[in-house]
Amino acid sequence: MRQSKRKRVTSPAAGNDEHGGDAVAEQGAKKAVRTRKKVTVPPRSADVQKEEYHCWLMKSEPESRMEKGMDMKFGIEDLKSQPNQTACWDGVRNYQARNFMRSMKNGQKAFFYHSNCKEPGIAGIIKIVKEAYTDHTQFDPKNPHYDSSSKNDNPKWSMVDVQFIRMLKRYISLAELKKLHQKHKTTDGPLRNLALFTRARLSVQPLTQDEFEYILSLEEEKNTEEESEDDA
DNA sequence: GCCAACGTTGGC
DNA sequence: GCCAACGTTGGC
Numbered sequence: 001m002r003q004s005k006r007k008r009v010t011s012p013a014a015g016n017d018e019h020g021g022d023a024v025a026e027q028g029a030k031k032a033v034r035t036r037k038k039v040t041v042p043p044r045s046a047d048v049q050k051e052e053y054h055c056w057l058m059k060s061e062p063e064s065r066m067e068k069g070m071d072m073k074f075g076i077e078d079l080k081s082q083p084n085q086t087a088c089w090d091g092v093r094n095y096q097a098r099n100f101m102r103s104m105k106n107g108q109k110a111f112f113y114h115s116n117c118k119e120p121g122i123a124g125i126i127k128i129v130k131e132a133y134t135d136h137t138q139f140d141p142k143n144p145h146y147d148s149s150s151k152n153d154n155p156k157w158s159m160v161d162v163q164f165i166r167m168l169k170r171y172i173s174l175a176e177l178k179k180l181h182q183k184h185k186t187t188d189g190p191l192r193n194l195a196l197f198t199r200a201r202l203s204v205q206p207l208t209q210d211e212f213e214y215i216l217s218l219e220e221e222k223n224t225e226e227e228s229e230d231d232a
Numbered sequence: 233g234c235c236a237a238c239g240t241t242g243g244c
Numbered sequence: 245g246c247c248a249a250c251g252t253t254g255g256c
Contacts, residue, residue, distance in 0.1 A: 059254090094239075094253095116254055174255075201238060201253050 053206035056100070056110035057196065058089060058126070058162070063117045068144040076112045076123040076167065085164035086129055089204075090137045091145040093157060097204035101160050102132040110162065111207070111215070113196075121173035122215065130161035169219040177215070190214040 062075025079087050092098055106129060111122045135157040137143040138150045150156040177196060184192040191214060195205035207215075 061254095096239090120255070199238095200255085203253085 053100070053103070053208070054105075054108050055207040055209060055212035056104065056108065056128075057113050057122070057205045057207055058110045059113045059115040059203045061116045062114045062123075065116065070144050072144070075114060076126075076164070079112065079126065079162070079164050082164075086161055088130075088135075088159050088161050090135045090159045091143075092135070092159065092204060093145055093147065094203065097202055098156075098158055100202075100204045100206055102158055104128045104131060104160050106131055109165070109212070111212075112164075115203075119171070119173055119175075121171050121175075121177070122168060123171060124167040125165040126162040127165055128160050129163045132158040132160050135159040168216075172215060172218055176218070180218075 060074045060076075061072050062077070064071050064073045066072070074087075079085060089101070092101060108128045110126050110128065112124045112126050114120055114123050134155045137145050138147040138155060138157045139152065140146055141148075147156060174196070177191065177194065180189070181191045181194050181197050184190060190210050194211055195202060195207065199205060
């Protein structure tokens with residue numbers, strides 16, 4: 001079974017890279033069989049899955065952490081200090097996150113989320129200034145996100161360029177968002193399906209316009225809900 | 233540092 | 245194609 005179904009890797013027009021399954025192209029037949037099917041996500045919550053998104057949340061780590069000798073730190077301040085306050089969003093190695101990036105359009109906005117840090121949360125707003133193109137780091141053996149299975153003539157991973165727009169007027173912590181999410185689940189509020197909680201590990205996530213605007217409206221409020229955060 | 237959640241791998 | 249084992253993410 002494994003050998004018999006081998007994918008025609010020589011065919012130029014396979015055109016299968018789009019759904020994120022084809023991890024495999026050359027690696028031998030064993031994997032080739034399996035991967036394609038998985039790509040389409042089982043209907044998760046059916047309605048949410050179909051819409052076209054215009055708003056995003058992108059995670060990055062603001063604190064130093066070494067990975068294969070390279071510092072992963074890239075917080076919103078680091079973006080701000082780039083030339084043009086613009087940077088490429090490289091290193092995404094998850095098919096769903098990649099596919100979301102591929103659907104991003106110039107001018108769309110995203111929250112810059114700080115993850116894996118003291119106080120995770122949303123720090124600011126960025127926008128897409130270059131639509132998906134090849135993430136060069138996948139071909140660099142010295143890069144922590146090097147992917148030896150990705151071939152030059154059919155790259156697996158993409159990235160976009162983002163530009164800093166502004167900081168939020170106040171930092172909106174994960175803890176605060178979580179409380180609202182919990183509440184909204186019972187009240188049918190705007191954050192009831194927020195991907196940050198329903199798809200926790202995705203590093204690039206879509207938001208509905210409603211979700212985006214609601215979260216933005218929070219920056220105007222005084223945050224009275226955050227007693228639990230001070231005992232850290 | 234721990235570990236739950238969940239995506240990926242690969243044998244069958 | 246199923247599913248157990250494995251690896252990674254990221255909150256705590």
